[in-house]
Amino acid sequence: MTEEALFAGPALRRLRKREGLTQAATAARLDISPSYLNLIERNQRPVSARVMMQLVEQFDFDPRSLREDEAIGGIDGLARRFADERFADLGIDREELQEFLALTPQAAAAFARLYDRAGTAGGSADDPLSASRREIERWRNHFADLDMAAEELADDMRLSRGDIGLALTERLRERHQLSVRILPRDVLPDSLRRLDLHARQVQLSEMLSIPSRNFQLALQLAQLEFAGAIDAVAKGARFDDEVARALFARHLNSYVAAALLMPYGRFLRACEATGYDLPVLERRFGVSFEQLAHRLTTLQRVGQRGLPFFMVRLDRAGQFSKTFTGASTALFVESDASCPLWHAHRAFDRAGDLQVQFVALDNSGDRDGGWLTMARTVEGSGAPGEAQFVVAVGIEAVLAADLAQARGISLRPDDAQPIGPGCARCHRVGCSQRSLPPAGRKLAFDTARRGVTPFEFASD
Incomplete structure (x- = not known):
């Protein structure tokens, strides 16, 4: 099994501060460059085995302590919790959170545990969906062993077949004695796909688009050939609720299906060659915008990383039905509501058009570095005329200069x-x-004037 990459930036930063060392001094003792240490501390690079050995040798360090803040998601997980409206009047900034985590990691973990148990304003944080999302976040939405196995299978199928739909159909027929049949909508009125073992058929609705048909075939193949591997990952998750485990397993099946359609190596090379040109990638891999957006959040293979995108899906009411941050630190997409000034909302009235916008989170006058976001409408089930959503992907502006959509x-x-x-x-x-x-x-009230907003308040 491929060993999971060890990201432990906050723990390493605590060690450095405890020793009273600068990044340059620490990097010298670890025999790495200061810039590389900076990337490790920001969780942009994993702690390698060589760096681990240097830590043990130079600082008599217990490697087990590098895992201590993993369960709460490090500084980003802590920031997500403190973004709750119940703490809004305290003005807690990211620097204070870093000090909290660095100086009192056990207290930070205790707070996170109490917060998660108590729940959030939008509902219990221990509901099955929230629990499943937290587990995906813990993995940063990258499952190395499943990704590698899917890539190997995709490469094997494409040795003699260029069409992925045909390759999937042939694999189901040859390996599992299952034929694929497209059925009228009135025969499958409430289903997109159905496995009929009596007839030895994978039945698909005629309403599915070609990318959605291919995804459903890949999903069926994932359930048949990756069941053991997926079950092992799902059983290893820390869940109190079996519904949460089932939701997590469903995500893993979809993850494998996407990895079959967009094999990691070929997909990343195409991303880099095209400047992550979204329409080109859709066409090249025969996938939908939503499938593409999902895949962009998973590109975190050690030694072969892509850019850290986030992805969300929202409805006309501004509710997020999907949120995948991967390695991104976009906290504004983890809120209970979205901002109407974000052009993702405009996409509903411009169906099919890609809405590109440079935004920055502006809270209490403290603006972040900004994000390039790209949003477009999608059909809820891949079937024309069904429920409509908007899918948005985004990346930090400092990483976006060379992107095609920038x-x-x-x-x-x-x-x-x-x-x-x-x-x-x-x-x-x-x-x-x-x-x-x-x-x-x-709130502030002035009867002598009427401002541009019905709710005025002091800026401090």
Whole structure:
């Protein structure tokens, strides 16, 4: 089995601060460059076996302590919890959270445990869906062994067949004695796919698009040939609820299906060669925009990493039905509501058009480095005329300059559209789009004037 990459930036940073060393001094003792140490501390690179040996030799260090903050998701997991509206009036910034995690890691873990048990404003954090999402987040949505096995199978099928749909159909017939049959909608009124073992058929709805048909065939193959490997990963997860485990296993099956359609090596090479050109990648791999967006969040193979994208799916009410951050640190997509100033909402009225926007999270006047986001409408089931959603992908602006969709877009910080994590959690002053007062802030009233927003409050 491939060993899981060890990301332990916060723990390594705590060690350095405890020893009173600069990054340059620590890097010298570990025999690595300061820039590489910086990447490790930011969880952009894993702790290699050689660096681990140097840590033990130079600092008499217990390697087990590198795992201590994994369960809470490090600084990003802690920041997500403190973004709750119940803490809005405290003005806790990221630097304070770093100190909290660095100086009192056990207290930080205790807080995270209590927070997760108590639940969030949007519902219990221990509900099955939240638990499944936390486990996906813990893996950073990259399952190395499943990805490698899927890539090997995809390469094997493509040795003599160029069409992935045909290759999947032939694999099902030759290996599992299953034929593929497309059935009218009135025969499968409530199903997209059905496995009929009596007839030895994989039955698909005629309403599915070609990319969705291929995905359903890949999903069926994943369930048949990867059941043992998927079950092993799902059983290893820390769940109190079997429904959460079933949701996690469903995600793993979809993960394998996407890896079959977009094999890691070929897909990453295509991404890099095209500047992650989304329409080109859709066509080249014969996938939907939503399938492509999912795959972009998984490119974290050790020694062969892609860019850290996030992906969300939202409905017209601004509710997130899917959120995958992978290696991204985009906290604004983990809120209970989205910002109406984000052009992802505009995509509903411009079906099929890619909405590209440079945004920056603007909370309490403290703007982040900004994100390039790309959003487009998708059909809910892959069947034309069904429920409509918008899928958005995004990446930090500092990494986006060479992307195909960034051409013609100014990524200067001053040109970013300020957005917030939903009105109730946004402290931006003077926003004319505000619909709700910000939680934890005292409202101000002036009978002599009427401002641009119905809810005014002090900026400090």
